[in-house]
Ligand SMILES: Nc1ncnc2c1ncn2[C@@H]1O[C@H](COP(=O)(O)OP(=O)(O)OP(=O)(O)O)[C@@H](O)[C@H]1O
């Protein structure tokens with residue numbers, strides 16, 4: 142074992158370890174060992190990747206050769222790989238998250254393609270999530286190519302259910318083989334089940350996905366690699382879908398949350414003073430109209446703070462709005478929207494354009 146490294150956990154026997162550097166507080170890393178007979182291609186690839194700042198490729202920290210083994214230290218991106226993440230979060234891994242993940246991996250494959258590298262083993266086990274981005278790991282089958290087309294055939298490359306037909310059928314292939322595997326991965330994310338490589342493409346019945354999504358899937362799983370969608374076009378199409386979806390989910394979810402909330406308050410608390418009803422309705426309408434996430438949070442903050450001062454006895458209502466504020470913060474954080482919190486009522490007033498509409502209410 143590498144003298145500076147301490148093994149914390151053996152992830153795959155004799156092959157992948159969770160490690161840390163001795164006497165240093167640099168965090169945890171993964172160490173992967175490749176045997177000599179495997180490593181000619183890999184040495185070339187990891188040397189190119191080492192030190193590069195790539196958004197969707199796990200960062201390679203150190204490469205060395207010891208006792209005929211290639212040792213490769215990479216940053217720890219996450220405790221779980223994509224297969225494990227989907228199992229743990231089956232219901233929250235929704236269309237938007239699937240598109241975000243797909244976009245990230247397309248980004249990673251384009252980063253590799255720019256460096257003339259194929260990955261050749263894209264599958265859920267070789268994708269990890271660092272809390273912000275999805276990243277490609279495992280360069281065991283990666284290879285540097287000269288002109289984006291291999292002349293020799295390689296058997297057995299990649300994992301059977303994710304292997305492109307041109308590889309299975311022993312033909313020369315290009316970086317388009319990674320688009321096929323990514324198509325298989327997309328299928329797995331959408332339907333939470335693996336596609337058998339022998340099967341024709343069958344789209345399970347009763348799904349709720351948009352036609353556009355299924356069309357993209359079919360264009361990725363096109364058997365003829367020349368007709369298969371290219372990475373650049375794929376990135377374009379998926380980005381567009383992601384943007385449309387993002388705007389829709391954001392506004393509909395918000396509207397639904399606030400409308401439900403106000404109707405709950407009004408239903409459950411009969412003795413409520415008429416003025417608090419009007420105030421709640423005004424706040425709801427302002428939040429629905431507001432497009433800026435930061436201002437939405439400010440409006441919620443204003444709402445809870447004003448409830449506290451103008452209706453100090455209505456503790457239950459304030460708690461409900463506070464919960465909604467927390468829920469909203471959580472939701473924005475998941476969408477990686479950065480928000481400032483803990484604003485004073487004066488700061489809030491300064492930043493809200495709609496404060497005029499609220500004038501009637503705040504000097505109660
Ligand atoms: N940098 C990393 N960050 C997070 N998890 C990692 C990292 N590297 C490896 N892992 C975890 O270890 C697993 C195995 O690593 P890797 O894919 O490199 O080995 P492998 O050769 O494919 O092993 P096997 O085929 O036996 O699964 C991954 O599926 C992932 O769960």
Ligand SMILES: [Mg+2]
Pocket residue numbers: 266267279
């Ligand atoms: Mg792997």
